[in-house]
Amino acid sequence: MKMKKYISLLLLAVSCLLVGCNDFLDKSPDSDLDVDIDSEKKVAELLTGAYPEASYIPFLEPRTDNVEERTNGIHTRLNEAMFFWEDYDQEDLDTPLNYWNACYKGIAQANKALELLSRYPKTERVKALYGEAFLLRAYLHFMLVNIWAEPYGGASDNPGIPYITKPEKHALVNYERGTVNEVYDKIEKDLRLGISLVSDNYYTHPKFHFNKKAAYAFATRFYLMKGEWQSVIEYADYVLGSEPKSQLRSWRHYADEMEFSPQNLYHRYMAADEPANLLLTTTESRWARSVVNEKYGSTFNTIDKIFAQRGIEGGGDYAKMNFIGTYLFTSSPAPTTTGRYMAKFDELANSEQTGTKPRGIYVTNALFTVDEVLLNRMEAYAMLRNYDHAIDDYLQYMQGKFGFMPSVERAVYTSTNSNRYNLYSPFYGMTLKQLAMVQLILDFRQKEFFQEGLRWFDIRRFHIAVKRSSKSSYYFPLEKDDPRKVLQIPTEAIQRGLTPNPRERQQLPR
Numbered sequence: 001m002k003m004k005k006y007i008s009l010l011l012l013a014v015s016c017l018l019v020g021c022n023d024f025l026d027k028s029p030d031s032d033l034d035v036d037i038d039s040e041k042k043v044a045e046l047l048t049g050a051y052p053e054a055s056y057i058p059f060l061e062p063r064t065d066n067v068e069e070r071t072n073g074i075h076t077r078l079n080e081a082m083f084f085w086e087d088y089d090q091e092d093l094d095t096p097l098n099y100w101n102a103c104y105k106g107i108a109q110a111n112k113a114l115e116l117l118s119r120y121p122k123t124e125r126v127k128a129l130y131g132e133a134f135l136l137r138a139y140l141h142f143m144l145v146n147i148w149a150e151p152y153g154g155a156s157d158n159p160g161i162p163y164i165t166k167p168e169k170h171a172l173v174n175y176e177r178g179t180v181n182e183v184y185d186k187i188e189k190d191l192r193l194g195i196s197l198v199s200d201n202y203y204t205h206p207k208f209h210f211n212k213k214a215a216y217a218f219a220t221r222f223y224l225m226k227g228e229w230q231s232v233i234e235y236a237d238y239v240l241g242s243e244p245k246s247q248l249r250s251w252r253h254y255a256d257e258m259e260f261s262p263q264n265l266y267h268r269y270m271a272a273d274e275p276a277n278l279l280l281t282t283t284e285s286r287w288a289r290s291v292v293n294e295k296y297g298s299t300f301n302t303i304d305k306i307f308a309q310r311g312i313e314g315g316g317d318y319a320k321m322n323f324i325g326t327y328l329f330t331s332s333p334a335p336t337t338t339g340r341y342m343a344k345f346d347e348l349a350n351s352e353q354t355g356t357k358p359r360g361i362y363v364t365n366a367l368f369t370v371d372e373v374l375l376n377r378m379e380a381y382a383m384l385r386n387y388d389h390a391i392d393d394y395l396q397y398m399q400g401k402f403g404f405m406p407s408v409e410r411a412v413y414t415s416t417n418s419n420r421y422n423l424y425s426p427f428y429g430m431t432l433k434q435l436a437m438v439q440l441i442l443d444f445r446q447k448e449f450f451q452e453g454l455r456w457f458d459i460r461r462f463h464i465a466v467k468r469s470s471k472s473s474y475y476f477p478l479e480k481d482d483p484r485k486v487l488q489i490p491t492e493a494i495q496r497g498l499t500p501n502p503r504e505r506q507q508l509p510r
Contacts, residue, residue: 153427245400
């Protein structure tokens with residue numbers, strides 16, 4: 001808790017120092033950074049403030065197949081719009097616009113830090129700060145392109161997002177989106193530079209910064225999106241070492257500790273001393289309270305489907321594995337009667353915050369974990385047709401997280417029905433054996449990152465359709481290649497010249 005209070009106060013202090021950036025493309029993203037930063041320590045503080053101060057989870061999670069309508073849940077326009085995949089352009093906490101602005105603000109601060117660092121001798125400390133700045137710039141652009149542009153691997157001319165690499169001195173600047181491939185090339189350049197320079201030697205609280213393992217974890221996610229499997233494995237090996245299971249988040253131990261107090265899960269889940277957590281950040285967000293009882297969220301039904309009705313296809317007793325007791329769910333308070341949630345998220349505030357739209361409340365997010373790295377490597381092995389290594393990783397995963405290994409013949413893991421091809425359509429294609437392994441991995445990814453928004457990225461990259469049970473006139477299904485899978489560019493950015501994303505599908509009759 002002291003760690004989280006520290007980072008919250010530090011973020012507030014840096015925000016005050018920098019005065020705060022206005023909306024991107026409304027004025028220069030660097031225009032508020034002309035302050036006196038005259039030491040390496042202040043550059044480090046500038047970078048601390050560059051980590052995203054907004055959360056993507058509240059607007060991505062309701063878009064996934066993890067949610068449905070809750071009885072007597074609390075209605076908000078944002079939650080409803082995201083559930084029905086509508087465009088939403090209002091400024092508030094937890095909105096797409098808020099995250100867009102926060103990312104470009106962070107990019108502006110990273111660019112300012114890079115400019116300032118050029119004035120210092122290239123000591124090991126300065127090189128490490130360079131590394132952190134490059135990694136931040138890469139990560140923030142990576143998140144932007146994976147929310148506001150088509151997935152990697154599509155048409156070569158698919159528009160990306162503006163990639164900003166230097167501080168701007170003028171308020172009115174013409175930005176261009178470039179292409180998705182061009183954005184990925186620039187991310188890769190920054191990522192590789194960052195990894196070559198980053199160091200763990202200068203952080204008092206390393207898990208709130210891009211430490212080396214977090215940087216390598218980011219690389220596994222980046223190359224997974226690109227389909228460069230050998231790179232995924234090489235970067236994952238550094239993070240995982242010789243025995244990955246010892247670093248994983250042990251849901252079995254969590255269940256033993258908190259069987260009768262699942263509402264306290266966040267004490268362990270977001271803890272800096274949890275070995276599985278590689279990079280944490282504190283965001284201004286209402287997510288810890290809204291996830292509990294908002295109208296469109298997880299229910300008894302969705303949890304049963306995801307956590308109790310899936311397993312190893314053709315695996316006998318393991319064809320369905322019930323993890324509901326292990327993953328620690330809490331029932332939503334009255335009057336919401338069908339809601340269940342996982343209390344993964346804490347909430348920090350300088351004072352009691354009430355009302356319908358409170359500000360000044362902070363939630364810790366885990367941006368990268370060891371669990372994701374192992375799942376990424378598992379998938380990469382499967383795509384390289386190295387099924388034995390993929391299965392070995394899966395067994396490590398099961399033992400480390402749940403304390404058992406399924407007694408299933410190895411051939412079962414690579415067997416599935418060809419009808420599954422209708423469900424998953426990545427740009428690189430899959431054999432039937434690859435498909436069998438990947439669908440199992442995706443099931444566990446959905447469980448592991450439940451309520452964390454990452455399911456949305458799998459829905460995009462595998463072109464998964466999402467069907468709702470809603471009878472609302474706002475609803476029509478999200479198809480495999482639905483343009484609503486790409487969020488609309490903010491109005492302010494469109495007005496300054498950025499091309500909007502297509503919305504042809506919304507013209508069809510409901």
